[in-house]
Amino acid sequence: MVVNGARCVAALLLLAFTAARAVPDVDGPLLNGNFEYPPNRSQMNGTRVTGAHAIPYWKATGPVEYVESGTDQPGDGMVLPVPEGAHAVRLGSGASVRQQLSLTRGACYSVTFSAARTCGQSERLRLSVVPVDAADAPGRELPIQTVYSASGWDSYAWAFHAEQGVVTLVIHHGDGGGAAEDPACGPLVDAVAIKTLHPAAQAAGGNLLRNGDFEEGPYVAPGSACGVLVPPMDADAMSPLPGWMVMSYSKAAKYVDAAHYAVPCGSRAVELIAGVEAALVQEVDTVPGSACRMEFSVGDAGDGCVACGPEQQPMRVVAAATGAQGPATVEYHSSGKGGHARGELAFTAEGNRTRVVLYSSGYHTMADGSGSLCGPVVDDVSLVCT
Numbered sequence: 001m002v003v004n005g006a007r008c009v010a011a012l013l014l015l016a017f018t019a020a021r022a023v024p025d026v027d028g029p030l031l032n033g034n035f036e037y038p039p040n041r042s043q044m045n046g047t048r049v050t051g052a053h054a055i056p057y058w059k060a061t062g063p064v065e066y067v068e069s070g071t072d073q074p075g076d077g078m079v080l081p082v083p084e085g086a087h088a089v090r091l092g093s094g095a096s097v098r099q100q101l102s103l104t105r106g107a108c109y110s111v112t113f114s115a116a117r118t119c120g121q122s123e124r125l126r127l128s129v130v131p132v133d134a135a136d137a138p139g140r141e142l143p144i145q146t147v148y149s150a151s152g153w154d155s156y157a158w159a160f161h162a163e164q165g166v167v168t169l170v171i172h173h174g175d176g177g178g179a180a181e182d183p184a185c186g187p188l189v190d191a192v193a194i195k196t197l198h199p200a201a202q203a204a205g206g207n208l209l210r211n212g213d214f215e216e217g218p219y220v221a222p223g224s225a226c227g228v229l230v231p232p233m234d235a236d237a238m239s240p241l242p243g244w245m246v247m248s249y250s251k252a253a254k255y256v257d258a259a260h261y262a263v264p265c266g267s268r269a270v271e272l273i274a275g276v277e278a279a280l281v282q283e284v285d286t287v288p289g290s291a292c293r294m295e296f297s298v299g300d301a302g303d304g305c306v307a308c309g310p311e312q313q314p315m316r317v318v319a320a321a322t323g324a325q326g327p328a329t330v331e332y333h334s335s336g337k338g339g340h341a342r343g344e345l346a347f348t349a350e351g352n353r354t355r356v357v358l359y360s361s362g363y364h365t366m367a368d369g370s371g372s373l374c375g376p377v378v379d380d381v382s383l384v385c386t
């Protein structure tokens with residue numbers, strides 16, 4: 001991430017010097033990203049898409065189905081509403097949908113899409129961006145085995161660096177390694193959108209962290225009230241949350257917006273929904289021996305995530321940094337209606353790189369009985385060293 005981030009900054013600086021024009025931003029659904037333009041009926045058999053170019057603006061390969069909101073899903077008879085509009089696609093074993101995108105070479109983008117797990121316990125989608133007409137790249141697998149939202153759909157974010165101006169975005173469902181019982185079975189995909197990511201500049205006031213207020217991040221659909229999951233990533237992968245990395249084996253952090261959640265500062269924040277299994281991490285340059293102070297807000301997203309009273313543990317956010325004697329823990333008694341407190345951690349920088357880490361030390365679920373995971377929100381993180 002650090003490498004990619006630096007490369008992105010360099011690429012953008014280069015663009016700024018070589019051409020005085022701004023990078024045109026993209027921010028919104030892909031063409032037919034909501035799959036509302038129906039496929040050509042003569043290239044379908046029932047719900048099965050039989051022609052590669054049947055769905056306008058997309059190319060389909062493998063067992064792809066065009067599904068309508070409210071219809072029975074094979075496997076478990078579940079009836080799922082569709083997040084955007086009334087249609088979505090189902091990717092069977094080894095199936096993919098792809099679309100060609102015209103972007104700005106050297107810029108960074110995040111892709112947001114909705115997915116619902118239907119029949120498998122551990123369905124995985126693989127996102128990749130490949131040169132036009134190239135074979136599929138290995139890409140990165142996003143695990144979607146954990147359903148966080150009550151609706152059955154979750155929004156996920158993924159990010160990439162555009163090495164060419166024209167690329168193909170591929171959303172692929174792997175076959176899980178084994179012979180699938182029903183090759184038509186697989187996750188539903190809908191609401192595919194893209195947003196230009198700006199490598200967040202360092203904030204004013206000596207804050208060494210980039211994007212400490214999380215204002216820069218993936219596309220959030222204006223009508224989507226479920227936030228966007230930011231899956232874990234390798235250190236060398238591009239992050240949809242510039243500056244930050246979600247460190248976990250398979251769990252995500254949730255990106256939330258002020259339109260639908262209580263957000264401590266600005267219009268975006270991160271809800272830590274996976275307890276100790278996912279942490280927000282950022283590494284910065286520091287002067288060894290300097291006196292550092294990390295400050296951050298801890299609150300609740302106003303989404304009914306209750307953690308107070310005699311029966312429930314309060315929310316606890318742990319902040320740690322290399323060089324600190326021990327971590328700082330902020331307790332927050334959440335009534336699920338919004339509000340926040342400030343926490344801090346003072347330490348002496350040990351080396352020329354300091355890593356700051358934030359995670360929730362507990363597990364919480366929504367008070368509505370849905371069993372959906374939730375947790376504290378963190379926001380407005382700063383690190384000042386003198």
Ligand SMILES: *[C@@H]1O[C@H](CO)[C@@H](O)[C@H](O)[C@H]1NC(C)=O
Nearest residue numbers: 039040041042043044051054
């Ligand atoms: C639908 O597909 C058929 C067969 O491939 C083709 O002849 C026809 O032109 C297509 N119609 C539209 C509106 O694209």
Ligand SMILES: *[C@@H]1O[C@H](CO)[C@@H](O)[C@H](O)[C@H]1NC(C)=O
Nearest residue numbers: 042043044045046047048050
């Ligand atoms: C449509 O699918 C059914 C069931 O899989 C199959 O029996 C039939 O031959 C297919 N029709 C065409 C035109 O391919």
Ligand SMILES: *[C@@H]1O[C@H](CO)[C@@H](O)[C@H](O)[C@H]1NC(C)=O
Nearest residue numbers: 285286287288350351352353
């Ligand atoms: C950072 O520290 C390491 C070892 O502690 C050293 O090898 C490296 O040169 C230092 N880098 C900078 C930029 O000072």
